[in-house]
Amino acid sequence: MEIDFWLQRWDNDEIGFHQQVINPYLMYFYGQKGPAVEQRDKLKVFVPLCGKSKDMLWLSQNGYKVFAVECSERAVKDFFEGNALNYRHAEKEEYALYQASDQTSMIEILQGDFFSLQQADLDGVTDIFDRASLIALPIELREKYAQKMAELQKPGIRSLLVTLTYDQSEMNGPPFSVSEEDVNKLYSDNFSIEKLCFKDIINDEPGFKDRGLSSLVETVYKLVRH
Ligand SMILES: C[S@@+](CC[C@H](N)C(=O)[O-])C[C@H]1O[C@@H](n2cnc3c(N)ncnc32)[C@H](O)[C@@H]1O
Known part of the structure; x- marks a missing residue:
C-alpha cells in the first residue's frame, strides 16, 4: 500500500473512505468536551494522511489551527476548492505547501510523503487527529x-x-x-x-x-x- 496505490485510488475516484459528515468523536472530544473556544487558537491539530477530510474544515471553523499531510495533489486541491477556500501554493523542499490564504482559516497542508516529515514540520502542534x-x-x-x-x-x-x-x-x-x-x-x-x-x-x-x-x-x- 505504497503511495502509488493511493494516487491511483484518487485518480479513479475510489474514495469510499471520504465522509460527507464531520467525525462525531472529533466534534465530541474537541467540541462539546474540548477546550473553551477562546483557548483554541493556541492549539494546532495535525491531521496525518488527511485526504480531503471535512474534519479539517470543522477544526478550523471551531478555532483550531490545522496542519496536515497528504500525498495526493488531487485530494489537497479538492479540499480547498470543494470547500470554497482560497489558497496559496509554494514549493517546500520535497513537498508542495498549500495554505488557506483567508485570514480566518488557519489550514496548512503539505502535499507529499508522511514518512519524509521532520520533527520541525510539527512545530507548534499540540494535538493529532488520526481517523x-x-x-x-x-x-x-x-x-x-x-x-x-x-x-x-x-x-x-x-x-x-x-x-x-x-x-x-x-x-x-x-x-x-x-x-x-x-x-x-x-x-x-x-x-x-x-x-x-x-x-x-x-x-x-x-x-x-x-x-x-x-x-x-x-x-x-x-x-x-x-
Ligand atoms: C483512507 S484515506 C483517509 C483520509 C482521511 N484521514 C479521512 O478521514 O478521510 C488515507 C489517505 O492517506 C493518503 N496517504 C497514504 N499514504 C500516504 C503517505 N505515505 N503520505 C501521505 N499521504 C498518504 C492517501 O492518499 C489517502 O488520502
Missing part, C-alpha cells in the same frame, strides 16, 4: 507509521486515534483491522494510552456488511507522547 490513517496501512507500514509518529512528536502531544476492529479473514483491507492489543504493541513504548469508547457499528455500515463483515467495532483512544 482512517493508521488503519489505512498494512501491518509493516503501520509499524513504520507508529515509529515515525513517536519520532515526530514532542512530549505532551495528544492524539485522538480512531480504529476499526473486525475479523480480518472476512475482508481484505484497507481499512485494516487494528485491535486493542495492536494499539498497545504499536504505541505503548512511547505513549500513554487511554481507551475512551467503543461501539459495534456494523448495522450503520451496509457497505461493510456487503463486503462480508459480521461485526465492526470502532474504538477511540487518547494517546499522549511521554
Whole structure:
C-alpha cells in the first residue's frame, strides 16, 4: 500500500473512505468536551494522511489551527476548492505547501510523503487527529507509521486515534483491522494510552456488511507522547 496505490485510488475516484459528515468523536472530544473556544487558537491539530477530510474544515471553523499531510495533489486541491477556500501554493523542499490564504482559516497542508516529515514540520502542534490513517496501512507500514509518529512528536502531544476492529479473514483491507492489543504493541513504548469508547457499528455500515463483515467495532483512544 505504497503511495502509488493511493494516487491511483484518487485518480479513479475510489474514495469510499471520504465522509460527507464531520467525525462525531472529533466534534465530541474537541467540541462539546474540548477546550473553551477562546483557548483554541493556541492549539494546532495535525491531521496525518488527511485526504480531503471535512474534519479539517470543522477544526478550523471551531478555532483550531490545522496542519496536515497528504500525498495526493488531487485530494489537497479538492479540499480547498470543494470547500470554497482560497489558497496559496509554494514549493517546500520535497513537498508542495498549500495554505488557506483567508485570514480566518488557519489550514496548512503539505502535499507529499508522511514518512519524509521532520520533527520541525510539527512545530507548534499540540494535538493529532488520526481517523482512517493508521488503519489505512498494512501491518509493516503501520509499524513504520507508529515509529515515525513517536519520532515526530514532542512530549505532551495528544492524539485522538480512531480504529476499526473486525475479523480480518472476512475482508481484505484497507481499512485494516487494528485491535486493542495492536494499539498497545504499536504505541505503548512511547505513549500513554487511554481507551475512551467503543461501539459495534456494523448495522450503520451496509457497505461493510456487503463486503462480508459480521461485526465492526470502532474504538477511540487518547494517546499522549511521554
Ligand atoms: C483512507 S484515506 C483517509 C483520509 C482521511 N484521514 C479521512 O478521514 O478521510 C488515507 C489517505 O492517506 C493518503 N496517504 C497514504 N499514504 C500516504 C503517505 N505515505 N503520505 C501521505 N499521504 C498518504 C492517501 O492518499 C489517502 O488520502
